[in-house]
Amino acid sequence: MSTVLDTARPRPSERSREAIIRVRGLEVGFGERLVMKGLDLDVMRGEILGFVGASGQGKSVLTRAILGLVPKRAGTIEVFGENLDELSPADRRLVDRRWGVLFQQGALFSALTVKQNVQLPMREYLKLSDRLLDELAMLKIEMVGLKPDAADKLPSELSGGMIKRAALARALALDPEILFLDEPTSGLDPIGAGDFDDLIATLQRTLGLTVFMVTHDLDSLYTVCDRIAALGDGKILAAGPIETMLASDHPWLRSYFHGKRARAVVAGDA
Amino acid sequence: MAQSTLAHEPQVRIERAGDEVRAVLSGRWTAEHAAMVETLVADIMTEADRRRVMIDLARVDRLDTLGAWVLDRTRHDLGGKGLSADFIQATPEQRILLNEVAYRGFQEEVKPRHSPFVDFLVDVGQSVASAGRDFVGGVAFLGELASAFLRVITHPRRFRGSAVVNQLEQIAYRGVPIIVLISFLVGCIVAQQGIFQLQKFGATAFVIDLTGILVLRELAVLLTSIMVAGRSGSAFTAEIGSMKMREEIDALRVMGLDPMEVLIIPRVLALVIGLPLLTFISSLAALAGGGVTAWLYGDISVDVFLSRLRAAVGINTFLVGLIKAPFMALVIGIIATIEGLAVKGSAESLGQHVTSSVVKAIFMVIVLDGLFAMFFAAIRF
Numbered sequence: 001m002s003t004v005l006d007t008a009r010p011r012p013s014e015r016s017r018e019a020i021i022r023v024r025g026l027e028v029g030f031g032e033r034l035v036m037k038g039l040d041l042d043v044m045r046g047e048i049l050g051f052v053g054a055s056g057q058g059k060s061v062l063t064r065a066i067l068g069l070v071p072k073r074a075g076t077i078e079v080f081g082e083n084l085d086e087l088s089p090a091d092r093r094l095v096d097r098r099w100g101v102l103f104q105q106g107a108l109f110s111a112l113t114v115k116q117n118v119q120l121p122m123r124e125y126l127k128l129s130d131r132l133l134d135e136l137a138m139l140k141i142e143m144v145g146l147k148p149d150a151a152d153k154l155p156s157e158l159s160g161g162m163i164k165r166a167a168l169a170r171a172l173a174l175d176p177e178i179l180f181l182d183e184p185t186s187g188l189d190p191i192g193a194g195d196f197d198d199l200i201a202t203l204q205r206t207l208g209l210t211v212f213m214v215t216h217d218l219d220s221l222y223t224v225c226d227r228i229a230a231l232g233d234g235k236i237l238a239a240g241p242i243e244t245m246l247a248s249d250h251p252w253l254r255s256y257f258h259g260k261r262a263r264a265v266v267a268g269d270a
Numbered sequence: 271m272a273q274s275t276l277a278h279e280p281q282v283r284i285e286r287a288g289d290e291v292r293a294v295l296s297g298r299w300t301a302e303h304a305a306m307v308e309t310l311v312a313d314i315m316t317e318a319d320r321r322r323v324m325i326d327l328a329r330v331d332r333l334d335t336l337g338a339w340v341l342d343r344t345r346h347d348l349g350g351k352g353l354s355a356d357f358i359q360a361t362p363e364q365r366i367l368l369n370e371v372a373y374r375g376f377q378e379e380v381k382p383r384h385s386p387f388v389d390f391l392v393d394v395g396q397s398v399a400s401a402g403r404d405f406v407g408g409v410a411f412l413g414e415l416a417s418a419f420l421r422v423i424t425h426p427r428r429f430r431g432s433a434v435v436n437q438l439e440q441i442a443y444r445g446v447p448i449i450v451l452i453s454f455l456v457g458c459i460v461a462q463q464g465i466f467q468l469q470k471f472g473a474t475a476f477v478i479d480l481t482g483i484l485v486l487r488e489l490a491v492l493l494t495s496i497m498v499a500g501r502s503g504s505a506f507t508a509e510i511g512s513m514k515m516r517e518e519i520d521a522l523r524v525m526g527l528d529p530m531e532v533l534i535i536p537r538v539l540a541l542v543i544g545l546p547l548l549t550f551i552s553s554l555a556a557l558a559g560g561g562v563t564a565w566l567y568g569d570i571s572v573d574v575f576l577s578r579l580r581a582a583v584g585i586n587t588f589l590v591g592l593i594k595a596p597f598m599a600l601v602i603g604i605i606a607t608i609e610g611l612a613v614k615g616s617a618e619s620l621g622q623h624v625t626s627s628v629v630k631a632i633f634m635v636i637v638l639d640g641l642f643a644m645f646f647a648a649i650r651f
Binding site: 110111122126127128129132135136139140143154155156157172174175202205206207208 | 300301302304305308334335336339340343363366367370371614615616617618619
């Protein structure tokens with residue numbers, strides 16, 4: 001653990017070898033139904049991993065299982081090289097502050113303004129002067145492309161795209177090392193979705209983030225994801241760069257990446 | 271995982287050469303050490319006494335947005351003092367981060383200040399105005415409800431019988447056990463106190479008159495109304511409020527369905543039917559409680575209790591309580607719906623409106639009961 005932290009950020013070549021999240025033999029079930037059947041997954045430091053799968057296959061369940069929101073029946077989850085089951089509650093809190101989560105609906109606290117939402121984790125975990133607290137919150141709000149006057153608005157006064165941006169600002173409040181995004185571009189217009197992809201790519205470069213992105217957006221998969229993992233039948237069907245996905249002959253992957261919509265994306269890129 | 275060891279704390283060493291001040295930074299310039307970071311940059315500001323300032327990042331272990339922001343702010347502030355400040359030996363990643371945060375002043379919002387006395391007067395004025403608006407809004411809503419009701423009566427096909435029955439089950443049927451229980455207990459308590467006080471005059475038997483009249487005229491309807499305001503009024507407000515929050519009310523409207531007819535009339539109608547029924551049950555339970563206590567504490571047998579009760583209360587006593595019930599129901603229904611429709615987007619707003627729905631409904635029920643008491647006294651009913 002300490003070797004990772006004490007040096008400056010590893011160079012890209014070193015990054016690619018180290019798994020920041022390592023899931024082994026994960027089983028998650030609800031009642032009789034087993035949703036994850038011994039799933040293995042690695043997320044490498046510094047990459048943007050796109051995570052795809054048919055609706056109802058449990059993409060969100062996997063994300064929630066890694067975050068500890070859904071109990072698992074078997075398997076291990078290692079994050080930052082630490083097995084989450086073996087951590088004391090205090091150490092677990094340290095892990096919590098090193099990742100940020102963008103929920104699908106934003107999950108902004110509806111009683112707080114955007115700025116207060118961003119400041120909430122900072123107030124909880126950091127000892128900052130009031131000036132710095134204000135400046136940092138405004139910085140994060142501007143970094144995600146919101147106008148300063150959005151800072152004092154309540155979530156109910158924001159549009160869908162602004163909610164996603166504000167939620168991203170909150171997810172970035174503590175400078176996390178891993179960013180979980182649950183369908184970040186769903187509900188955005190294509191231009192807004194493209195901007196959001198660019199934003200995530202820029203932030204990932206600037207802050208050296210590792211991004212775990214559940215998405216259905218083929219554009220996102222083509223443009224920003226370094227690697228893609230496909231979920232099916234409780235396991236990872238395939239993982240690798242987009243070329244691996246295109247070359248796969250699994251029926252679902254073929255129809256996903258060679259379907260009408262996928263061809264349109266490729267044609268648009270060319 | 272203990273990370274905050276001394277070795278990681280941010281540090282600054284100041285070196286001077288010619289017209290140059292060099293601030294050599296080391297350690298972690300991150301949010302965890304925010305307080306240290308702020309003191310150190312203040313040091314740099316005071317130490318910077320030469321024309322050129324170099325901020326050397328070569329030995330910085332980690333830099334996050336906070337560190338980058340504070341450092342770039344310092345560079346900006348030094349520039350403001352007429353010095354030239356630069357970062358040297360930054361890694362490409364640090365450069366990107368420093369460029370990305372690029373210090374700019376965020377304008378402070380100016381909050382106008384008032385004296386507490388003026389604030390107090392403003393508060394009072396606003397409360398009076400909003401109470402007035404509530405009253406006008408309530409009357410307007412009553413009119414809307416009446417016109418919607420007329421529409422439903424003239425077009426019976428638009429009447430939603432199953433919704434009314436469903437609401438009746440929620441409001442009346444499921445409310446029976448708790449209302450029977452509290453009414454029985456209150457009946458017991460009133461009778462017991464009556465016996466203790468009346469014994470002093472040797473007038474124990476009058477406890478039956480006391481309990482009978484008090485329960486039938488006032489207690490049963492008040493207890494039931496307060497219980498229903500808390501049980502069903504709050505539920506209406508929460509249901510309608512969360513439907514409003516999630517645009518379900520708008521969805522009804524665009525389908526050409528009137529939320530008034532679909533949601534509100536069935537609920538208010540069920541209240542108007544249900545509350546008198548519950549009041550009747552409550553009266554019986556309270557009288558039963560009074561009877562049991564009279565028997566246990568006052569040695570009044572059941573047939574004495576019944577015959578004396580028959581003599582003490584007339585049909586008018588019974589009707590006074592029952593007549594009030596539909597009006598109470600209307601007040602509870604109107605307040606609950608108005609509050610529900612006033613819910614804004616946040617969870618906090620929902621909570622506030624549910625609370626104020628219950629508080630206002632109970633308050634209005636008691637005020638209305640007082641008005642009825644004056645009215646019935648005036649007409650000697």
